[in-house]
Amino acid sequence: MRRKRKRAQIQTLETVAVLFVFFLLISLSLIFYMSFSKGREAGKMAELSHEQAVQVAQVISNLPEIRATQQAIRGVNTFDLKQLEALELVLESDLELSKGIYQERFGTSTITVRQIFPSPKNWTIYDNPEPGAKFETPFFIPVALYNPLDIPGGNYSFGILEIVFYS
Protein backbone atom coordinates (compact mmCIF):
# COMPACT_ATOMS: atom_id res chain seq x y z
CA MET A 1 0.00 0.00 0.00
CA ARG A 2 2.82 2.35 0.97
CA ARG A 3 4.64 1.61 -2.31
CA LYS A 4 1.48 2.30 -4.38
CA ARG A 5 0.86 5.63 -2.60
CA LYS A 6 4.49 6.57 -3.14
CA ARG A 7 4.16 5.72 -6.87
CA ALA A 8 1.08 8.01 -7.15
CA GLN A 9 2.91 10.78 -5.31
CA ILE A 10 5.91 10.42 -7.61
CA GLN A 11 3.56 10.56 -10.63
CA THR A 12 1.96 13.79 -9.36
CA LEU A 13 5.38 15.24 -8.67
CA GLU A 14 6.47 14.29 -12.20
CA THR A 15 3.42 16.04 -13.66
CA VAL A 16 4.09 19.16 -11.58
CA ALA A 17 7.74 19.11 -12.67
CA VAL A 18 6.78 18.76 -16.33
CA LEU A 19 4.28 21.59 -15.95
CA PHE A 20 6.87 23.72 -14.23
CA VAL A 21 9.33 23.22 -17.09
CA PHE A 22 6.54 23.80 -19.60
CA PHE A 23 5.47 27.10 -18.03
CA LEU A 24 9.09 28.11 -17.65
CA LEU A 25 9.60 27.59 -21.40
CA ILE A 26 6.40 29.51 -22.18
CA SER A 27 7.46 32.38 -19.89
CA LEU A 28 10.91 32.52 -21.51
CA SER A 29 9.35 32.52 -24.99
CA LEU A 30 6.93 35.29 -23.94
CA ILE A 31 9.76 37.41 -22.52
CA PHE A 32 11.77 36.88 -25.71
CA TYR A 33 8.76 37.71 -27.92
CA MET A 34 7.89 40.82 -25.88
CA SER A 35 11.43 42.21 -26.06
CA PHE A 36 11.55 41.41 -29.79
CA SER A 37 8.23 43.17 -30.47
CA LYS A 38 9.29 46.11 -28.29
CA GLY A 39 12.36 46.52 -30.52
CA ARG A 40 10.19 46.16 -33.61
CA GLU A 41 7.73 48.78 -32.28
CA ALA A 42 10.59 51.19 -31.63
CA GLY A 43 11.76 50.67 -35.22
CA LYS A 44 8.20 51.22 -36.45
CA MET A 45 7.92 54.43 -34.41
CA ALA A 46 11.15 55.72 -35.93
CA GLU A 47 9.84 54.85 -39.40
CA LEU A 48 6.55 56.64 -38.63
CA SER A 49 8.42 59.70 -37.41
CA HIS A 50 10.42 59.72 -40.66
CA GLU A 51 7.23 59.40 -42.73
CA GLN A 52 5.69 62.32 -40.86
CA ALA A 53 8.79 64.43 -41.46
CA VAL A 54 8.54 63.64 -45.19
CA GLN A 55 4.83 64.50 -45.12
CA VAL A 56 5.53 67.89 -43.50
CA ALA A 57 8.28 68.48 -46.07
CA GLN A 58 5.86 67.71 -48.87
CA VAL A 59 3.27 70.10 -47.43
CA ILE A 60 5.71 72.96 -46.85
CA SER A 61 7.41 72.64 -50.23
CA ASN A 62 4.06 72.92 -52.01
CA LEU A 63 2.51 75.58 -49.81
CA PRO A 64 0.87 78.11 -52.16
CA GLU A 65 1.58 81.01 -49.79
CA ILE A 66 5.36 80.66 -50.16
CA ARG A 67 5.75 78.98 -53.55
CA ALA A 68 7.26 81.42 -56.02
CA THR A 69 5.41 82.42 -59.18
CA GLN A 70 6.95 84.40 -61.96
CA GLN A 71 4.93 85.23 -65.05
CA ALA A 72 2.47 82.47 -64.14
CA ILE A 73 5.27 79.87 -63.97
CA ARG A 74 5.60 78.04 -60.70
CA GLY A 75 9.06 76.82 -59.85
CA VAL A 76 9.50 73.35 -58.38
CA ASN A 77 10.76 73.70 -54.79
CA THR A 78 11.20 77.44 -55.31
CA PHE A 79 10.26 79.81 -52.52
CA ASP A 80 9.60 83.52 -52.88
CA LEU A 81 11.75 85.29 -50.27
CA LYS A 82 9.17 88.01 -49.67
CA GLN A 83 6.46 85.42 -49.13
CA LEU A 84 8.75 83.46 -46.83
CA GLU A 85 9.38 86.60 -44.83
CA ALA A 86 5.64 87.38 -44.83
CA LEU A 87 4.79 83.88 -43.56
CA GLU A 88 7.43 84.17 -40.83
CA LEU A 89 5.95 87.50 -39.68
CA VAL A 90 2.36 86.20 -39.85
CA LEU A 91 3.24 83.14 -37.77
CA GLU A 92 5.01 85.32 -35.22
CA SER A 93 2.14 87.76 -34.83
CA ASP A 94 -1.02 85.75 -35.53
CA LEU A 95 -1.42 83.10 -32.83
CA GLU A 96 -4.78 82.02 -34.22
CA LEU A 97 -3.08 80.93 -37.43
CA SER A 98 0.12 79.56 -35.91
CA LYS A 99 -1.73 77.53 -33.29
CA GLY A 100 -4.57 76.71 -35.67
CA ILE A 101 -4.25 75.72 -39.30
CA TYR A 102 -0.42 75.71 -39.37
CA GLN A 103 -0.17 73.53 -36.27
CA GLU A 104 -2.57 71.10 -37.96
CA ARG A 105 -0.29 71.04 -40.98
CA PHE A 106 3.15 70.98 -39.38
CA GLY A 107 2.46 69.43 -35.96
CA THR A 108 5.42 69.21 -33.61
CA SER A 109 8.25 70.28 -35.85
CA THR A 110 10.76 73.00 -36.53
CA ILE A 111 10.95 74.31 -40.09
CA THR A 112 13.92 76.37 -41.16
CA VAL A 113 14.92 77.65 -44.57
CA ARG A 114 18.68 78.18 -44.84
CA GLN A 115 20.13 80.24 -47.64
CA ILE A 116 23.54 78.77 -48.46
CA PHE A 117 24.69 80.64 -51.53
CA PRO A 118 25.61 83.49 -52.15
CA SER A 119 25.43 84.48 -48.48
CA PRO A 120 24.22 82.45 -45.48
CA LYS A 121 20.90 83.48 -43.97
CA ASN A 122 18.16 81.67 -42.00
CA TRP A 123 14.41 81.92 -41.68
CA THR A 124 12.76 79.85 -38.95
CA ILE A 125 9.23 79.86 -40.19
CA TYR A 126 7.73 77.44 -37.70
CA ASP A 127 8.99 76.25 -34.34
CA ASN A 128 6.91 73.93 -32.19
CA PRO A 129 9.16 71.26 -30.61
CA GLU A 130 7.68 68.58 -28.38
CA PRO A 131 9.26 68.59 -24.92
CA GLY A 132 10.66 65.16 -24.07
CA ALA A 133 10.24 63.82 -27.59
CA LYS A 134 11.69 60.32 -28.14
CA PHE A 135 12.53 60.96 -31.78
CA GLU A 136 13.91 64.00 -33.56
CA THR A 137 13.82 63.19 -37.25
CA PRO A 138 15.52 65.67 -39.56
CA PHE A 139 14.69 65.91 -43.26
CA PHE A 140 16.32 68.14 -45.87
CA ILE A 141 15.27 69.35 -49.30
CA PRO A 142 17.38 71.57 -51.58
CA VAL A 143 15.40 74.64 -52.61
CA ALA A 144 15.79 77.65 -54.86
CA LEU A 145 15.07 81.02 -53.24
CA TYR A 146 13.62 83.68 -55.49
CA ASN A 147 14.17 87.33 -54.70
CA PRO A 148 11.50 89.34 -56.59
CA LEU A 149 12.91 92.75 -55.57
CA ASP A 150 15.81 92.59 -58.02
CA ILE A 151 13.76 93.83 -61.02
CA PRO A 152 13.27 92.99 -63.78
CA GLY A 153 13.03 89.26 -63.45
CA GLY A 154 14.35 88.85 -59.89
CA ASN A 155 17.26 86.61 -58.94
CA TYR A 156 17.77 83.21 -57.39
CA SER A 157 19.87 81.91 -54.56
CA PHE A 158 20.42 78.40 -53.30
CA GLY A 159 19.21 77.03 -49.99
CA ILE A 160 18.08 74.07 -47.92
CA LEU A 161 14.69 73.45 -46.37
CA GLU A 162 15.26 71.73 -43.03
CA ILE A 163 12.47 70.01 -41.18
CA VAL A 164 12.97 68.46 -37.76
CA PHE A 165 9.99 66.39 -36.72
CA TYR A 166 9.52 65.55 -33.03
CA SER A 167 7.54 62.53 -31.85
Place this chain on the structure above:
Amino acid sequence: MKNQKAAIELQINWIFVMIIGGIILFFFIGVVAKQRGVSEQRLVNELIRDIDQYISGASVAPRGAASLPVPGYDIQFTCDHLQIKNQRSLLESRVVFAPDYVDKEDRQLIVWALPWEIPYDVTNFLYATGPGVRYVFVYEDDKYDDFYYNFVTDKINKIKVPIKDAGRVLDFVDEGSYRTRIVMLGQMEPVQVPAFAKNKDTSFVWIPFFDPREKLPAGEVYFLQYNPTTEEFEPAESKFVGVPSVIGAVFSSSLENYNCAMAKAFKNLHTVNTVFAKKVELLGASQVCPAFYGEYDRNLLAEISAYTEYPGNWQLDLEDLLSKVASLRQRNFLIESQSCPLIY
Protein backbone atom coordinates in the same frame (compact mmCIF):
# COMPACT_ATOMS: atom_id res chain seq x y z
CA MET B 1 -9.96 -0.65 0.38
CA LYS B 2 -6.27 0.23 0.13
CA ASN B 3 -6.35 -0.53 -3.62
CA GLN B 4 -9.39 1.76 -3.94
CA LYS B 5 -7.50 4.61 -2.22
CA ALA B 6 -4.58 4.27 -4.63
CA ALA B 7 -6.99 4.19 -7.58
CA ILE B 8 -8.66 7.44 -6.37
CA GLU B 9 -5.23 9.07 -6.06
CA LEU B 10 -4.42 8.10 -9.66
CA GLN B 11 -7.78 9.47 -10.85
CA ILE B 12 -7.18 12.76 -9.05
CA ASN B 13 -3.82 12.88 -10.79
CA TRP B 14 -5.57 12.59 -14.18
CA ILE B 15 -8.20 15.20 -13.26
CA PHE B 16 -5.33 17.54 -12.31
CA VAL B 17 -3.62 16.89 -15.66
CA MET B 18 -6.88 17.58 -17.52
CA ILE B 19 -7.52 20.86 -15.67
CA ILE B 20 -4.01 22.08 -16.39
CA GLY B 21 -4.35 20.89 -20.01
CA GLY B 22 -7.60 22.85 -20.28
CA ILE B 23 -5.98 25.98 -18.86
CA ILE B 24 -3.10 25.67 -21.35
CA LEU B 25 -5.54 25.12 -24.22
CA PHE B 26 -7.59 28.20 -23.26
CA PHE B 27 -4.42 30.21 -22.85
CA PHE B 28 -3.35 29.45 -26.42
CA ILE B 29 -6.87 30.04 -27.80
CA GLY B 30 -6.81 33.43 -26.03
CA VAL B 31 -3.37 34.27 -27.44
CA VAL B 32 -4.47 33.37 -30.99
CA ALA B 33 -7.71 35.39 -30.68
CA LYS B 34 -5.81 38.40 -29.32
CA GLN B 35 -3.18 38.18 -32.06
CA ARG B 36 -5.93 38.05 -34.68
CA GLY B 37 -7.53 41.19 -33.25
CA VAL B 38 -4.17 42.94 -33.03
CA SER B 39 -3.19 42.14 -36.62
CA GLU B 40 -6.59 43.27 -37.92
CA GLN B 41 -6.25 46.53 -35.99
CA ARG B 42 -2.73 46.92 -37.38
CA LEU B 43 -4.03 46.40 -40.93
CA VAL B 44 -6.77 49.00 -40.40
CA ASN B 45 -4.21 51.45 -38.94
CA GLU B 46 -1.88 51.00 -41.89
CA LEU B 47 -4.71 51.36 -44.37
CA ILE B 48 -6.03 54.52 -42.77
CA ARG B 49 -2.49 55.92 -42.59
CA ASP B 50 -1.90 55.19 -46.28
CA ILE B 51 -5.15 56.88 -47.29
CA ASP B 52 -4.42 59.80 -44.98
CA GLN B 53 -0.93 60.24 -46.45
CA TYR B 54 -2.31 60.07 -49.97
CA ILE B 55 -4.88 62.75 -49.11
CA SER B 56 -2.19 64.94 -47.55
CA GLY B 57 -0.02 64.61 -50.63
CA ALA B 58 -2.88 65.23 -53.01
CA SER B 59 -4.06 68.27 -51.05
CA VAL B 60 -0.80 70.08 -51.80
CA ALA B 61 0.34 68.60 -55.13
CA PRO B 62 -2.46 68.08 -57.69
CA ARG B 63 -2.55 64.69 -59.29
CA GLY B 64 -4.66 62.70 -61.70
CA ALA B 65 -7.27 60.21 -60.60
CA ALA B 66 -5.90 57.02 -59.07
CA SER B 67 -7.32 53.84 -57.57
CA LEU B 68 -6.05 52.83 -54.15
CA PRO B 69 -6.59 49.19 -53.19
CA VAL B 70 -8.72 48.75 -50.05
CA PRO B 71 -8.80 45.19 -48.66
CA GLY B 72 -12.43 44.59 -47.72
CA TYR B 73 -13.34 47.43 -45.38
CA ASP B 74 -16.11 50.04 -45.57
CA ILE B 75 -14.67 53.55 -45.57
CA GLN B 76 -16.92 56.19 -44.07
CA PHE B 77 -16.50 59.85 -44.90
CA THR B 78 -17.76 62.96 -43.19
CA CYS B 79 -16.55 66.51 -43.66
CA ASP B 80 -14.29 66.18 -40.59
CA HIS B 81 -12.90 62.68 -40.75
CA LEU B 82 -12.65 59.38 -42.54
CA GLN B 83 -13.23 56.18 -40.66
CA ILE B 84 -12.46 52.50 -41.15
CA LYS B 85 -14.02 50.22 -38.50
CA ASN B 86 -13.42 52.09 -35.22
CA GLN B 87 -10.32 53.91 -36.43
CA ARG B 88 -10.64 57.58 -37.43
CA SER B 89 -8.39 60.00 -39.20
CA LEU B 90 -9.17 63.69 -38.88
CA LEU B 91 -9.23 65.62 -42.15
CA GLU B 92 -8.70 68.98 -40.39
CA SER B 93 -8.19 71.72 -43.02
CA ARG B 94 -8.04 69.31 -45.97
CA VAL B 95 -10.99 69.70 -48.32
CA VAL B 96 -12.44 66.32 -49.27
CA PHE B 97 -15.64 65.67 -51.19
CA ALA B 98 -16.90 62.09 -51.00
CA PRO B 99 -20.02 59.94 -50.65
CA ASP B 100 -21.03 59.02 -47.08
CA TYR B 101 -19.28 55.68 -47.47
CA VAL B 102 -17.41 53.50 -49.94
CA ASP B 103 -18.52 49.90 -49.73
CA LYS B 104 -16.07 47.11 -48.84
CA GLU B 105 -17.17 45.19 -51.95
CA ASP B 106 -15.65 47.95 -54.10
CA ARG B 107 -12.17 46.91 -52.92
CA GLN B 108 -10.75 50.18 -54.19
CA LEU B 109 -10.95 53.87 -53.49
CA ILE B 110 -10.83 56.26 -56.42
CA VAL B 111 -9.14 59.53 -55.49
CA TRP B 112 -8.58 62.62 -57.55
CA ALA B 113 -7.41 66.17 -56.83
CA LEU B 114 -7.87 69.54 -58.52
CA PRO B 115 -6.40 72.92 -57.55
CA TRP B 116 -8.79 75.64 -56.38
CA GLU B 117 -7.60 79.05 -57.54
CA ILE B 118 -9.42 82.19 -56.39
CA PRO B 119 -7.49 83.97 -57.98
CA TYR B 120 -4.28 82.42 -56.60
CA ASP B 121 -3.73 78.78 -55.66
CA VAL B 122 -5.43 78.18 -52.32
CA THR B 123 -5.58 74.43 -51.84
CA ASN B 124 -6.43 71.30 -53.76
CA PHE B 125 -9.89 69.84 -53.62
CA LEU B 126 -9.75 66.11 -53.15
CA TYR B 127 -12.48 63.82 -54.45
CA ALA B 128 -12.94 60.25 -53.25
CA THR B 129 -15.43 57.64 -54.35
CA GLY B 130 -15.81 53.94 -55.13
CA PRO B 131 -16.61 52.10 -58.37
CA GLY B 132 -19.96 51.10 -56.85
CA VAL B 133 -21.14 54.72 -56.76
CA ARG B 134 -22.80 55.60 -60.04
CA TYR B 135 -22.77 59.12 -61.48
CA VAL B 136 -25.55 59.71 -64.00
CA PHE B 137 -25.03 62.91 -66.02
CA VAL B 138 -28.13 64.47 -67.56
CA TYR B 139 -28.18 67.44 -69.88
CA GLU B 140 -29.95 68.57 -73.04
CA ASP B 141 -28.32 67.63 -76.37
CA ASP B 142 -24.51 67.90 -76.20
CA LYS B 143 -24.32 71.18 -74.25
CA TYR B 144 -22.12 69.83 -71.45
CA ASP B 145 -20.14 67.21 -73.40
CA ASP B 146 -16.99 69.27 -72.85
CA PHE B 147 -17.49 69.10 -69.07
CA TYR B 148 -18.50 65.42 -69.11
CA TYR B 149 -15.63 64.21 -71.28
CA ASN B 150 -12.80 66.67 -70.49
CA PHE B 151 -13.33 67.78 -66.89
CA VAL B 152 -14.73 64.70 -65.11
CA THR B 153 -12.32 61.79 -64.79
CA ASP B 154 -13.08 58.53 -66.63
CA LYS B 155 -11.98 56.50 -63.60
CA ILE B 156 -15.35 56.94 -61.87
CA ASN B 157 -18.46 54.95 -62.77
CA LYS B 158 -20.12 57.64 -64.90
CA ILE B 159 -22.74 57.50 -67.63
CA LYS B 160 -24.48 60.08 -69.75
CA VAL B 161 -28.16 59.28 -70.15
CA PRO B 162 -30.76 60.67 -72.49
CA ILE B 163 -34.14 61.89 -71.26
CA LYS B 164 -37.09 59.86 -72.55
CA ASP B 165 -39.71 62.25 -73.87
CA ALA B 166 -42.71 60.50 -72.34
CA GLY B 167 -42.84 61.81 -68.76
CA ARG B 168 -39.15 62.85 -69.05
CA VAL B 169 -37.98 59.60 -67.45
CA LEU B 170 -34.23 58.99 -67.34
CA ASP B 171 -33.27 55.96 -69.39
CA PHE B 172 -30.78 53.86 -67.44
CA VAL B 173 -30.78 50.31 -66.11
CA ASP B 174 -30.29 48.99 -62.58
CA GLU B 175 -26.70 47.88 -62.03
CA GLY B 176 -27.11 47.33 -58.31
CA SER B 177 -25.10 50.41 -57.30
CA TYR B 178 -25.30 51.21 -53.60
CA ARG B 179 -25.35 54.94 -54.35
CA THR B 180 -26.65 56.73 -57.47
CA ARG B 181 -25.88 60.40 -58.01
CA ILE B 182 -27.86 62.12 -60.76
CA VAL B 183 -26.10 65.25 -62.02
CA MET B 184 -28.34 67.63 -63.97
CA LEU B 185 -26.55 70.37 -65.88
CA GLY B 186 -28.19 73.42 -67.41
CA GLN B 187 -31.72 74.74 -67.28
CA MET B 188 -34.26 72.02 -67.80
CA GLU B 189 -37.74 70.83 -66.98
CA PRO B 190 -37.98 68.36 -64.07
CA VAL B 191 -37.00 64.77 -64.84
CA GLN B 192 -38.21 61.47 -63.34
CA VAL B 193 -35.98 58.63 -62.16
CA PRO B 194 -36.84 55.01 -63.01
CA ALA B 195 -38.88 53.26 -60.27
CA PHE B 196 -35.88 51.16 -59.05
CA ALA B 197 -33.89 54.35 -58.31
CA LYS B 198 -36.60 56.10 -56.33
CA ASN B 199 -35.14 55.55 -52.87
CA LYS B 200 -32.76 57.07 -50.31
CA ASP B 201 -29.70 55.70 -52.11
CA THR B 202 -30.36 58.04 -55.01
CA SER B 203 -29.75 61.78 -54.85
CA PHE B 204 -29.68 64.66 -57.31
CA VAL B 205 -27.45 67.63 -57.80
CA TRP B 206 -28.59 70.32 -60.24
CA ILE B 207 -26.47 73.19 -61.56
CA PRO B 208 -28.75 75.38 -63.70
CA PHE B 209 -26.21 77.92 -65.03
CA PHE B 210 -22.61 76.93 -65.53
CA ASP B 211 -19.87 77.40 -68.13
CA PRO B 212 -16.81 75.23 -67.36
CA ARG B 213 -14.60 77.31 -69.69
CA GLU B 214 -15.17 80.51 -67.67
CA LYS B 215 -12.22 81.70 -65.57
CA LEU B 216 -14.09 81.48 -62.28
CA PRO B 217 -17.68 80.30 -62.81
CA ALA B 218 -20.04 80.81 -59.86
CA GLY B 219 -23.72 80.33 -59.22
CA GLU B 220 -26.40 78.24 -57.55
CA VAL B 221 -26.31 74.52 -57.00
CA TYR B 222 -29.30 72.51 -55.79
CA PHE B 223 -29.11 69.28 -53.80
CA LEU B 224 -32.18 67.05 -53.99
CA GLN B 225 -32.41 64.42 -51.26
CA TYR B 226 -35.05 61.66 -51.18
CA ASN B 227 -37.66 62.00 -48.43
CA PRO B 228 -39.17 58.56 -47.66
CA THR B 229 -42.25 60.15 -46.03
CA THR B 230 -43.32 62.21 -49.02
CA GLU B 231 -41.58 59.86 -51.50
CA GLU B 232 -40.25 62.93 -53.30
CA PHE B 233 -36.83 64.45 -53.87
CA GLU B 234 -36.65 67.68 -51.84
CA PRO B 235 -34.37 70.52 -52.94
CA ALA B 236 -31.93 72.59 -50.88
CA GLU B 237 -29.79 75.41 -52.28
CA SER B 238 -26.13 76.22 -52.06
CA LYS B 239 -23.51 77.95 -54.24
CA PHE B 240 -20.45 76.98 -56.20
CA VAL B 241 -17.24 78.90 -56.93
CA GLY B 242 -15.04 77.50 -59.69
CA VAL B 243 -15.14 74.22 -61.59
CA PRO B 244 -13.50 72.26 -58.70
CA SER B 245 -16.43 73.20 -56.45
CA VAL B 246 -18.96 72.04 -59.11
CA ILE B 247 -17.18 68.69 -59.11
CA GLY B 248 -17.20 68.84 -55.30
CA ALA B 249 -21.00 69.16 -55.38
CA VAL B 250 -21.16 66.11 -57.67
CA PHE B 251 -19.05 64.00 -55.27
CA SER B 252 -20.52 65.25 -51.95
CA SER B 253 -22.93 62.98 -50.11
CA SER B 254 -25.13 65.83 -48.89
CA LEU B 255 -25.64 69.57 -48.80
CA GLU B 256 -24.25 69.70 -45.23
CA ASN B 257 -21.00 67.97 -46.18
CA TYR B 258 -20.61 70.14 -49.28
CA ASN B 259 -21.13 73.37 -47.32
CA CYS B 260 -18.77 72.21 -44.59
CA ALA B 261 -16.02 71.35 -47.13
CA MET B 262 -16.49 74.71 -48.86
CA ALA B 263 -16.23 76.49 -45.49
CA LYS B 264 -12.86 74.75 -45.01
CA ALA B 265 -11.80 75.90 -48.47
CA PHE B 266 -12.62 79.50 -47.50
CA LYS B 267 -10.68 79.08 -44.26
CA ASN B 268 -7.66 78.08 -46.39
CA LEU B 269 -8.32 81.09 -48.62
CA HIS B 270 -8.26 83.38 -45.57
CA THR B 271 -4.92 81.90 -44.47
CA VAL B 272 -3.23 82.29 -47.86
CA ASN B 273 -4.69 85.77 -48.25
CA THR B 274 -3.24 86.85 -44.87
CA VAL B 275 0.27 85.93 -46.10
CA PHE B 276 -0.20 87.74 -49.42
CA ALA B 277 -1.49 90.84 -47.58
CA LYS B 278 1.69 90.82 -45.50
CA LYS B 279 3.78 90.36 -48.65
CA VAL B 280 2.18 93.45 -50.23
CA GLU B 281 3.03 95.42 -47.06
CA LEU B 282 6.67 94.29 -47.36
CA LEU B 283 6.78 95.11 -51.08
CA GLY B 284 5.32 98.56 -50.35
CA ALA B 285 7.99 99.20 -47.72
CA SER B 286 10.75 98.15 -50.13
CA GLN B 287 10.04 101.11 -52.48
CA VAL B 288 10.41 98.89 -55.55
CA CYS B 289 7.84 99.87 -58.21
CA PRO B 290 6.27 102.60 -56.05
CA ALA B 291 3.24 102.82 -58.36
CA PHE B 292 2.02 99.55 -56.87
CA TYR B 293 1.53 97.90 -53.46
CA GLY B 294 -0.13 101.00 -52.04
CA GLU B 295 -3.50 101.55 -50.44
CA TYR B 296 -5.47 100.20 -53.39
CA ASP B 297 -3.74 96.78 -53.37
CA ARG B 298 -3.75 96.60 -49.59
CA ASN B 299 -7.46 97.37 -49.49
CA LEU B 300 -8.25 94.70 -52.06
CA LEU B 301 -6.52 92.05 -49.97
CA ALA B 302 -8.00 93.45 -46.74
CA GLU B 303 -11.49 93.16 -48.21
CA ILE B 304 -10.89 89.57 -49.28
CA SER B 305 -9.56 88.91 -45.80
CA ALA B 306 -12.62 90.48 -44.15
CA TYR B 307 -14.93 88.50 -46.40
CA THR B 308 -13.29 85.19 -45.51
CA GLU B 309 -12.85 85.85 -41.80
CA TYR B 310 -15.93 83.78 -40.97
CA PRO B 311 -15.64 80.86 -43.41
CA GLY B 312 -19.01 79.45 -42.32
CA ASN B 313 -20.68 82.45 -43.98
CA TRP B 314 -18.97 81.90 -47.31
CA GLN B 315 -22.19 82.10 -49.30
CA LEU B 316 -23.02 85.66 -48.18
CA ASP B 317 -22.03 88.44 -50.61
CA LEU B 318 -20.25 85.99 -52.88
CA GLU B 319 -20.63 88.36 -55.85
CA ASP B 320 -18.74 91.08 -53.94
CA LEU B 321 -15.90 88.71 -53.20
CA LEU B 322 -15.72 87.60 -56.84
CA SER B 323 -15.52 91.22 -58.01
CA LYS B 324 -12.58 91.79 -55.60
CA VAL B 325 -10.96 88.62 -56.87
CA ALA B 326 -11.35 89.80 -60.48
CA SER B 327 -9.82 93.20 -59.55
CA LEU B 328 -6.89 91.49 -57.85
CA ARG B 329 -6.32 89.33 -60.92
CA GLN B 330 -6.30 92.43 -63.16
CA ARG B 331 -3.96 94.19 -60.80
CA ASN B 332 -1.53 91.26 -60.79
CA PHE B 333 -1.67 91.18 -64.58
CA LEU B 334 -0.87 94.90 -64.73
CA ILE B 335 2.03 94.46 -62.29
CA GLU B 336 3.32 91.59 -64.42
CA SER B 337 3.18 93.72 -67.56
CA GLN B 338 5.41 96.30 -65.78
CA SER B 339 7.92 93.57 -64.79
CA CYS B 340 7.40 94.31 -61.11
CA PRO B 341 7.21 91.72 -58.28
CA LEU B 342 3.85 89.96 -58.40
CA ILE B 343 1.27 90.11 -55.63
CA TYR B 344 0.71 86.37 -56.03
